[in-house]
Amino acid sequence: MMMREATPEERRRFYQEEWNKRDVPDFILHTISVREFGFDLDGRGPNNRYNQFLTVEQLGDFLRSRAPYSAYASVALYERPSAREGWLKAELALDIDAKDLPVKSCSCPQGSVCERCLDEARQVAKQFAEVLAGDLGLRNINFVYSGRGFHVRINDESVMALGGNERAQVVDYVTGGVIPSDFTMALGYSKVFRERLERTFSLLKVDDLLRVRGMKRSLAQRLIQEKERALAMIRKGRLHELSGFEGLGPKTFRNLLEFLTKLNSGFTDGKVTIDTKRILRLPSSLHSGVSMKCMVVRDLDRFSLEEAVPKFLREAAE
Template sequence: MEFKEATLEERHMYYKKEWKIKDLPDFLIDSLKYREFCFDHDGNGPKDRYETFNSVRDFERFMKIKAPYAAYSSISYYKKPGKRENWMKAEIVFDIDAKDLKVRRCDCTPGNICEICLGDAKELALTIIDSLRSNFDLKNIFLVYSGRGYHIRVLDEEALYIEDRSKIFDYVTASHVPKDLFMLHGYPEVFRRMFAFTFSRIKDIRSKEILKNRDEIIKRLLDRRIDFLDCVGESTKRRILKNVAEINAGLADGKVTIDTKRILRLPSSLHSKVSMICKLVKNWESFDPLKEAVPKFRT
């Protein structure tokens, strides 16, 4: 599928005929009056900032009349959202953009996306969600298709007040090599899963022996076998593990996670740059953005 920029006419068509307020997730509707909303009206960035809405009706009217090029909301809750004052709490979020993936199965050039790398982005998102659930016991997690990737939005009440989020990011993205790679659970298990994701997609592997045995290497590590990389020396093994950890650290945008005052693209809004709908994903496993997030003016 070719990703084309939406025209002004197409934007108005989408917001007038297709967009519905009920497509806005409940977690945003319920906190509407505590959120800052931001809008890009011409494709030059969200310069319309500090917008607030006291009612769903007001918000619905605004969206249908303005048909914004892009719409965003704060991940933070404020007592005075119009001034971004009196911060209350904020979602923990992870931003995975398919166009920026450091490793991918496809041959897309940087900045471009296709069905394959969108699939890679979803697999990465689900891997991170699994780690958030199993290691932090977080349950109130939402997955949103952002138009060119995925946002993970964590709304467990106890998590909303955490201000230093860098350690959580490093943990679930497996940004460091664990001291004990073979412990059954905890961080070593997270690292092994992320190693499998990343190592399976690295393209600049020069060793023919590693390339030939790549699938077996991954299988052995997931099975916690010490001989998972017995085809290379110890120093090479350490270098490979370090390289994978460094790639892992850049698979999601860490700046987004640690910034408690971030704005995120609004679910249900149109990503006009690529003419795709930013959408709350209900069935994580089966969701296909090229079938479920395409506006009607493209079909």
């Protein structure tokens, strides 16, 4: 998979020849005139804000004439989007960036992505959506491939009015990002919390565990050598049994639990979710940093990165 920056000429070609209004998802199309649009026109950041388009044709004209480096639309709907005033409601959005995953199995340098960590980000998006649908009963859940990761965008009326505080609680719940207050109960951990701990622990290496306060190398090695045994305890919610590992006293156990929980919360950027005025990359637009199309993904399991390769890159590879 080739990922490289698009040239200004390639951006122009993309918007002239390939961009299609049919690739703008319905949840944006139907609310286009009440969203704020933002653009990064030259690769220096999304400084061109406060744009309003009454129709998708107007948006298309702008994209074709300016060929922006990046294009964004607000998660919020406004009475006056061109002033960012009269906030009405906002999508609930989760941003899972493959380059920022707190633990990953590939060896990408910091700030890079590869097919492997993109796939891990995809799995995380799927896990989040399962909890949003199963535990919270949400139905209007959309996935977007963003270029370096995935967005989960929820348009159920029941979540669109939520404020930042409530959104933060949704993030904590979905990510397993806080230790449940009933943690002293032997079986008191929620299923989602156990699943998140299990997922995170399964990705750890000895060096990761050494970041836990009070963790000795011999104990870290034992925990990784006997990972399956530890995972089985986590899966059953019998976390206290982890203390059966020689050298894992109550203090280190607590530090380990805090460490895992903190990692859990890092699988999505919580700042994106709680910011009800955020702009997110526009599905249908080009991510010029990696020359990939930001696009809606209808079936996460079957999505192939090939679908997001723009024509100019495909032709250059031939």
